[in-house]
Amino acid sequence: MASYDFTDIEHKWQKIWEDQRVFYATEDDPRPKFYNVQMYPYPSGDLHMGHLRNYTYTDLLTRYQKMRGYNVLAPMGWDSFGLPAENAAIQTGIHPRVFTEQRIAKMTEQLKRLGAVYDWSREVAAHTPEYYRWTQWLFLRFYEQGLAYKKNAPVNWCPKDQTVLANEQVVNGACERCGTPVERRDLEQWFFKITDYAQRLLDDLATLDKWPERVRIMQENWIGRSEGAEFTMHVADRPDLQFTVYTTRPDTIFGMTFVVLAPEHPLVETLVEGTEYDAEVHAFIDQVRRESEVERLSTEGDKRGMFIGAYAINPANDEPVPIFIADYVLMSYGTGAIMAVPAHDTRDFAFAKLHGLPIPVVIAPPGWDGSDLDEAYTGDGIMVNSGQFDGLRAPEEGVPAVTRWLEERGIGRASVQFRLRDWLISRQRYWGAPIPIVHCPNCGEVAVPDDQLPVLLPDIEDYAPQGRSPLAAVPEFVNTTCPECGGAAERETDTMDTFVDSSWYFLRYTDPKNEQLPFARDKVDYWMPIDQYIGGVEHAVLHLLYARFFTKVLHDLDMLGFQEPFTALFTQGMLTKDGAKMSKSKGNVVAPDPYYERYGADAIRLYELFIGPPTDDAVWSDRGVEGTARFLDRVWRLGTETTDPVDRDEEPRDVEIRKAAHRTLAKVTGDIDRFAFNTAVAALMEFNNALMTYVREGARKETFTDVYDLLLLMLAPMAPHVAHELWERTGHETMLATESWPSFDPALVVEDVVTMVIQVNGKVRDRVEVPADIGEDEAVEMAIGRDKIRSWTEGKQIRKVIARPPKLINIVVG
Secondary structure: OOOOOHHHHHHHHHHHHHHOOOOOOOOOOOOOEEEEEEOOOOOOOOOOHHHHHHHHHHHHHHHHHHHOOOEEEOOOEEOOOOHHHHHHHHHHOOOHHHHHHHHHHHHHHHHHHHOOOOOHHHOEEOOOHHHHHHHHHHHHHHHHOOOEEEEEEEEEEEOOOOEEEOHHHEEOOEEOOOOOEOEEEEEEEEEEOHHHHHHHHHHHHHHOOEOOHHHHHHHHHHHOEEEEEEEEEEEOOEEEEEEEEEEOOHHHHHHOOEEEEOOOOHHHHHHHOOOOOHHHHHHHHHHHHOOOHHHHHOOOOOOOEEEEEEEEEEOOOOEEEEEEEEOOOOOOOOOOEEEEOHHHOHHHHHHHHHHOOOOOOOEEOOOOOOOOOOOOOOOOEEEOOOHHHOOOEEOOOHHHHHHHHHHHOOOEEEEEEEOOOOEEOEEOOOOOOEOOEEEEOOOEEEEOOHHHOOOOOOOOOOOOOOOOOHHHHOHHHHEEEOOOOOOEEEEOOOEEOHHHHOOOHHHHOOOOOOOOOOOOHHHHHHHOOEOEEEEOHHHOOOHHHHHHHHHHHHHHOOOOOOOOOEOEEEEOOOEEEOOEEOOHHHOOOOOOHHHHHHHOHHHHHHHHHHOOOOOOOEEOOHHHHHHHHHHHHHHHHHHHOOOOOEOOOOOHHHHHHHHHHHHHHHHHHHHHHOOOHHHHHHHHHHHHHHHHHHHHOOOEHHHHHHHHHHHHHHHOOOOHHHHHHHHHHOOOOOOHHHOOOOOOOHHHHOOOEEEEEEEEOOEEEEEEEEEOOOOHHHHHHHHHHOHHHHHHHOOOOEEEEEEEOOOEEEEEEO
16 A cells, blocks of 8 residues: 555646646747657547557656756647547447547546646547548648549458558558458549659658668668669560560560569450450459459469460560469559569569470579579579670679660660559548548539538448448438539548548647648747657558658648658557457456556556566566555655654765765666666666665765755656655645756766676676776786686686676686
8 A cells, every 4th residue: 555645646736737737838938849749549449558658658758858948749639530430439339429539538537647748728639620621621732733633443442341441551461450351442542642752752761860760661661662674565466555564674684585464454455355365364363353462472372374365575686475464463563564584583483484484594693504593593693695785794784784775776764663552542431531522523523612621521320331431321411512513513422541630630739729721830830840759660651651741742832841740750669468469359458547546647657667678568567566656655755754864964875875866867867868768767766775775874964855856856757746746745846847857967977886797608607896997907807817707717718808897808718
């Protein structure tokens, strides 16, 4: 049982912080700004301990940076449109709007109980007309620039959620939300032309030096830039028919022995119509189209394909090569046609072997004797069997030489391709922002005028997925008048992907009450870019990429003065229980409410910080919360039950505890700055133990007051309720939140004596106290001469000594 009433203390200080708007921010503050944001959450259920880990990190930084002298903005909002909230509403039978607003209220209560301080005056929610009016407004700006368009295209379809998915929302061939295998369908859909920004999105990754490297690599790979050449091939005996091939290795063109078209390639229908191959080809196409792109691109298993009865002419040697279709060639990548060079591509090699096709070598491996290859050679070499290009180094000399030759002949050119596809944003679901487009039989596609926004989402009873948008069955919504001619027209019934909402919410935070624009230029340029952004790595090629795209488009529209939204990014690890990530669907969530009642918010916060490195996954343990609660109890007793320290002259142990306090402050400061929150908490626990010993042995009043104040100042961002209450009870008239973060004295941080670890062959065999300024020769001599060490080195040759004084000596023997 705690020595203090944490419930009363929490209510007291949470009310003070909110009533006095301690953590609210304005643009006229003279201090430098610090914009601190965690990815806004889906309000699809109650918060659990896994969520609180994220919010504890963000709140610690808000409080810490305020003490460091920054004008800190830490807002909160809700990603309240989209599948998570809608599916939860369907499961409960409660209308999505009602369900969402109930969850927002509950999650707000849980966050406030944690002591998380936000500028609640800036709260936004994606499902409110006040917000999605501007989502629709931004869509129209994209539409005016040709960046939003509708077309018929093969798309990813989730049969369970009854909606299309962007490529980024398909993981291992399944819906990233529900895990259902994805199907391919031809549907008319809305897209954002993110491919127009592919090169800029790629180039500017180099400026994001405060992002985790793995996130930058994931985005780089997803954008997928490749350099090569594209060239025209004609169909044999059909000179009017041609197609374009893209390759990253034009230097291997002389080794092409077949070409492969995507089954969806428009030329396939023309080539097989009325031939003996017609029925079989269409059956193959139907089969392939039921597979996901991930399945088709998988390197496992044989690649399936078939000859379609036609030939194309290899422009390098005018030889006819057979045309195949195969599952591993996609219309959505490159040109939908590849040249196959089996001697120098693993997949083509296997396909050629399967179909009995020739495999001529055109890049000679080192030491090649002219014999057939047992497997594809994909390394560097010398061009052979390649006419005038024989003898060139490939690809270094061969690629540019063959590319120039294709250009000179007027049949090809150098080309850059990207893996990135345009962003599919329309969804056949109810719970989303309506797309502000009207379809008129006379005028065609017409944008809704700005002064008619928002296009309101109606409250309807039948919102379950139906294979088409439920809005299509609502005449009151569908039937409208054309903004141009005034005639009868119909509204677009698809809604926008929730990732559209989340691509700009952090901009709205900067000016949330603006009724004339999504945000004012001066306010968004004051706060942005975000100084610290926190969220899950699972959003690396979804939200984080889309938000970067949005920011660049809005920069080009002169709506903001920066091109990257997030200066620093931190991706936290997951909290697990029973061997899996905490999830309501897995039944392994730990709800915070009972722990608030038993241990208090500060004990939970400290455990979330202490549980392990913030970047790593961690396993939940009730015993951990008990431990942090006991620690806080000891801190409380030190401040409220310590016998009055005495006034006396300073003694060596007073100097030592002051040094310990400043060493702890130096470590905690550094640990917070590098997100090592777990070791910061450990350092505070260690110092508190030292302080308890100091008090037991008789504390000097001035020294105790100084070092205990330092302890409370360091605790303030981590366990704010207890720290604030103790600060007040120990006689301070100012609020702890308004105090400056303390500075450590470098002279006190320097240690006179440190513990040196001595290893033999990498294993710890001894420890010894040594002067902090011990030299390398002296440290090595001391280590070798230790009795414990001699027992491990006698009769053996010392081959090497690795010296890192004063911390480590490693003696290598053999």
